Amino acid sequence: MIELRDVDLSFGDRAVLRGVSLRLSERRIGVIGANGSGKSSFMRLLNGLVLPNRGTVTVDGLDTGTHGKDVRRKVGFVFQNPDNQIVFPVVEEDLAFGMKNLDLPKDQIAARINEVLARYDMTDLREYPAHLLSGGQKQLLAISGVLVMEPDWLVLDEPTTLLDLRNTRRIARAIDGVNQHVIMATHDLDLIAGFDRVILFDQGKVALDGPPAEVVPAYERMMG
Amino acid sequence: MLDLYSPGTSRLHRARAGWKLLALMAFGTAIFLTDTLWHVLAAGGVVVALFLLSGLTLRQAWAQVRPAIWILAILFVVQGIINSWALGAFVVARFAVLLTAAGLLTLTTRASDMIDAITFGLGFLRPVGVNPAKVGLTFSLALRFIPVLGQITQEVREAQKARGLERSLIAVALPVAIRTIKMADDVADAIDARGYRP
């Protein structure tokens, strides 16, 4: 479980999140809200990329401030722009990157790479230069690079914003199929229609928190 | 230039990156020690033969030299005027052969293997505070982001062209710089998020 207790976050004297308390344990959690409402900041708290100015964030009881490395093993993060999280020039090398830090034996690294490439129909792209992939393939690679680390949580910040409809659907299917708990911020309300829970942020506060059937219409009314 | 690795199963592809790197160093040194043109030309012949034996094409060999063609031309003219045309030809041949040999290494070696070899080779610097793994990561990031930077520059240039500003250095350089800095920030976060442990 991920738990936030009375969290404040600010950059300089600009308050970005105020008094956020949440217990997250559902399998599929959506995060919505207007531009600048604090979604990304909230997501970045979950794996310790940023630390709260007040309050605590814990993952299975581990504080993100004091157990950053362990927390990041449990919480995988996918960014909006896959170009910024693909670190190695070739598909296969990039998939191996995180695993090398786990000191996994070579054959196990290879097995996980095979498995994830097959799962997303990318076996032919194993030795392909990452910069020549399409946008959808890049995002699948970015997600794969996180999944091979076998985290418990998959946190995604607008993973489909840069993609066309077909690739958005492809990513949505991929996300739908993972065993991990998923927390996804998005402006595409269709993506979270089937989720267990949706959290609506407004000006740095949790404005509404409940099933999508309740939260999404309220958000649509709010946006006019 | 940017499609660095060309997949294959030749002997050269399968050889250990570290040995290939050492061989290239020895080859480069030898090329710079000799002062006989036909030595250099013979070495060039060997390199080209290795291209073909590794399943690569003459076109790929030429592609290693092509980006440097203007620099080589200038070198040739300058040497020709200052010293002699024969020396000019010699110097240019030497550089061209070296470039081709270096290209052969990058085409037949995965970036990650090369980086592992560099990381291993730099191990002796550990006692003086150099972290070879970090140096290795730096190399791979450079390789990975050269094309991305090229693409950003392209996008910005097109956007400014639409506004008739493509000839303004500031209008192109500034957005590129800002996007690059922002990207560097994000990349650092991503490396962190992916559990990198130097």
Ligand SMILES: Nc1ncnc2c1ncn2[C@@H]1O[C@H](COP(=O)(O)OP(=O)(O)OP(=O)(O)O)[C@@H](O)[C@H]1O
């Ligand atoms: N590193 C930072 N330094 C200063 N201010 C920041 C920083 N990161 C975010 N902010 C500010 O925090 C506020 C919330 O930003 P955040 O990115 O969390 O919003 P968001 O809901 O993800 O928006 P979007 O839908 O546009 O992605 C914004 O006002 C933003 O300007």
Ligand SMILES: [Mg+2]
């Ligand atoms: Mg955001």
